[in-house]
Amino acid sequence: MLPVLHRALAGHACTGGVGQCEEDCEIRQFLLSHRLQVQQREQTNLTAIDLFAGAGGFSCGLAHSGFDMQWAIDFNEYATATYRLNHPEIPHRNIVCSDIRETDAAEQIRSTVGEPDLVVGGPPCQSLSLAGYRSRLAADDDYSTLDDERTSLYEEYLDIIRELQPKALVMENVEGIMTEVGDTGVRVIDRVLEGFEDIAATSEYGYEIQFDLVDLSKLGLPQSRDRVILIGVREDILENDFQIESIFENLGEDQSCKRTLRQALAGLPKLLRGEGGRVVAGKQPGSPSDYIAENFIAGDTDLSFNHRAREHPMEKDQRLFEEALDPGDTGWDVKYKKDDEYSDLIEYDVGTEENPRFKDKYRMLEWNEPAPTVVAHLAKDANSFVLPDYYEHVVDDEDRANKERYRGITPREAARLQSFPDDWIFLGPFTSWFRQIGNAVPPMVGRQIGNLLTPMLADETSVQTDRELPEPATSDD
Incomplete structure (x- = not known):
């Protein structure tokens, strides 16, 4: 419990x-x-x-x-x-x-x-x-x-x-x-x-x-x-x-303007890989974004439920997240747009340079753009929803920047993208949280x-x- x-x-x-x-x-x-x-x-x-x-x-x-x-x-x-x-x-x-x-x-x-x-x-x-x-x-x-x-x-x-x-x-x-x-x-x-x-x-x-x-x-x-x-x-x-x-x-x-990933995740603890859990105490200070306020998401809770980051233990994935992928990139970009430096890390079929396919098995999100469609497949892995480090790409803070913050989104972050309030608690095992949210x-x-x-x-x-x-x-x- x-x-x-x-x-x-x-x-x-x-x-x-x-x-x-x-x-x-x-x-x-x-x-x-x-x-x-x-x-x-x-x-x-x-x-x-x-x-x-x-x-x-x-x-x-x-x-x-x-x-x-x-x-x-x-x-x-x-x-x-x-x-x-x-x-x-x-x-x-x-x-x-x-x-x-x-x-x-x-x-x-x-x-x-x-x-x-x-x-x-x-x-x-x-x-x-x-x-x-x-x-x-x-x-x-x-x-x-x-x-x-x-x-x-x-x-x-x-x-x-x-x-x-x-x-x-x-x-x-x-x-x-x-x-x-x-x-x-x-x-x-x-x-x-x-x-x-x-x-x-x-x-x-x-x-x-x-x-x-x-x-x-x-x-x-x-x-x-x-x-x-x-x-x-x-x-x-x-x-x-x-x-x-x-x-x-x-x-x-x-709605007069598009809502972005940055607005959706405002105030949530910025976890490293492997951090978090069923309940994480504390939120970041500051005023809520318009998206959070207009949709009654933050409420009065200072707890973050279902906020657990995957560990991503494979060295290949860590290199892709930390070195190969830039915000907005997919596995196809790594294969064909990076001068072959990291192409060996893409071990699945992304098609050809002229005819891409299954591009998004790996994908890094962009803080100032909407996210892709949140899907139940997140239960299997979050490699197509990789967050770039907030303190490197949004707030330029060398002291707080950390490569281990390049990771897949948590269930709570997915729930934010789906407009669930923060006090909406998902029960069951970790993978089921993603399925419930994506569906x-x-x-x-x-x-x-x-x-x-x-x-x-x-x-x-x-x-x-x-x-x-x-x-x-x-x-x-």
């Missing part, structure tokens, strides 16, 4: 079963008394549920925009544990760890939370992502995306929409959902739209659906991340067809969409204040 956290818990005062935690308490989500207290609060806001919820990025953003999150499901045990810890307001039984195909999700939702106003979710996308396709094709020459069972998980999402008929829905997925699968002539997005047409033909209500490929960096995210956002609103609620268009038009409207919907996206949907849905919502109180406390909660 966590020594720093143990010490904090040992000295924490909670008496008589009533939580005494203040709003800035850094460990209150661990305390059963606090969890029961927030679960018994009256809920008067719009309600939402999260399918394929992962570590809860979408839900985190929606909660910040004022939605009451009431139910979630995901198959991964570590992601579900993370979701439960960081959503103390949701009873344990309402956060389900199960294969959605083997769960009567619609019935569970009806029996526990009633009819939600909003359903969100991102059906697993690895089979449709370029990185996922490459890895599976390398392992199996006969691999087909259409035959991958995860490609059709959107059907489970549609079934729940058909059963619950929420006022609105949001689906997030990778760009691959809009492209033809091989030479089949099939696009997954077309099958999704056909599903909504079937809902309109067979259910009480149909939906006005619009989707777009959104560059999330234009929303203020400090990374290059293109995602398909699909939004649907029930036809009986819409005043006109332009309401959903206005949501896409207004996403990121308050997440950035909270910023959930918050902005929630803010734009709220005025449209609030006028149609009769506030429910008679939510069932939680069951007596158990150790599972």
